[in-house]
Amino acid sequence: MTAFASLEGKVALVTGGGTGIGLGIATSLAAAGATVAIASRKPEHLEPAAAELRARGARVSTVETNVREPEAVTRMVERVAEAHGRLDILVNNAAGNFYAPSATLSPNAWRAVVETDLYGSFYCAQAAYPLMKSQGGGRIVSISMTLHYRGWPLMAHATAAKAGVDALTRTLALEWAADHITVNAVAPGPIPTEGVKKAFTPPDARAPDLFRMDEYAARSIPLGRWGTPADVGGMVTFLASPAGDWITGAIFVVDGGSWLAGERG
Numbered sequence: 001m002t003a004f005a006s007l008e009g010k011v012a013l014v015t016g017g018g019t020g021i022g023l024g025i026a027t028s029l030a031a032a033g034a035t036v037a038i039a040s041r042k043p044e045h046l047e048p049a050a051a052e053l054r055a056r057g058a059r060v061s062t063v064e065t066n067v068r069e070p071e072a073v074t075r076m077v078e079r080v081a082e083a084h085g086r087l088d089i090l091v092n093n094a095a096g097n098f099y100a101p102s103a104t105l106s107p108n109a110w111r112a113v114v115e116t117d118l119y120g121s122f123y124c125a126q127a128a129y130p131l132m133k134s135q136g137g138g139r140i141v142s143i144s145m146t147l148h149y150r151g152w153p154l155m156a157h158a159t160a161a162k163a164g165v166d167a168l169t170r171t172l173a174l175e176w177a178a179d180h181i182t183v184n185a186v187a188p189g190p191i192p193t194e195g196v197k198k199a200f201t202p203p204d205a206r207a208p209d210l211f212r213m214d215e216y217a218a219r220s221i222p223l224g225r226w227g228t229p230a231d232v233g234g235m236v237t238f239l240a241s242p243a244g245d246w247i248t249g250a251i252f253v254v255d256g257g258s259w260l261a262g263e264r265g
């Protein structure tokens with residue numbers, strides 16, 4: 001029988017693992033037995049998260065990095081290998097996001113989101129590849145979204161970047177299958193993390209209210225509630241586990257039915 005949740009002896013690296021969904025993923029992977037490294041730019045995000053994970057009995061380390069910088073990403077993977085001896089699971093979760101009209105989106109703002117979400121996912125996957133290959137395989141999971149399935153006004157940068165992440169997922173899955181590296185993505189629906197609440201600032205004046213309205217979820221999300229970081233963590237852990245052995249190039253929507261119903265995703 002295939003074991004779902006046995007990651008004992010595995011080492012996972014979660015970018016953006018100090019906050020929101022990334023912390024939920026790190027928590028889930030650690031609960032399944034993995035040693036977890038969490039990486040992002042700000043120690044004030046990483047250190048409290050590491051303390052929280054350790055308090056739950058997790059083996060965890062932190063790495064300060066900026067996924068927009070390929071050299072920093074290479075050093076991040078080296079540091080994980082030094083600290084834990086291997087790398088089995090990479091989760092590309094780091095992202096930046098905010099609402100902005102395309103007509104006035106500055107080149108810097110466009111670059112910041114596309115470089116973080118898309119370039120960062122590629123740099124991390126490319127840096128992890130030789131180590132995973134030398135170990136005989138690995139799992140890469142990128143966190144995508146659903147907004148680009150239908151288009152989403154004021155999100156040109158993020159929807160373009162995440163569409164690229166989906167394409168990258170399928171292409172890397174084919175290129176690296178022979179190395180026993182699976183490459184998949186998880187597309188979350190609406191999860192009211194602190195990060196996403198900050199992103200929902202004007203010009204979409206309607207948006208901040210959504211997170212204050214309990215009845216919104218009951219009315220508008222088919223499964224009747226907001227998502228949680230643990231919902232995404234469960235899917236990532238499934239893909240990282242032996243149950244995910246024969247799954248590659250797939251993109252799993254975890255959204256309570258939101259995008260199918262045509263609601264905010």
Ligand code: NAP
Pocket residue numbers: 015016017018019020021022039040041042043045046065066067068092093094095096097116143144145146187188189190191192193194195196265
């Ligand atoms: P979040 O808490 O703001 O997470 C973003 C994380 O990325 C932070 O920990 C941040 O840490 C890190 N990060 C940002 N820029 C970085 C950089 N250049 N280098 C390294 N790390 C960087 O938001 P979230 O809601 O949990 O989102 C997590 C993921 O889920 C994202 O990929 C997002 O697109 C996706 N998603 C979220 C939702 C939702 O409703 N929440 C829906 C669909 C998809 P530092 O500031 O310390 O660098």
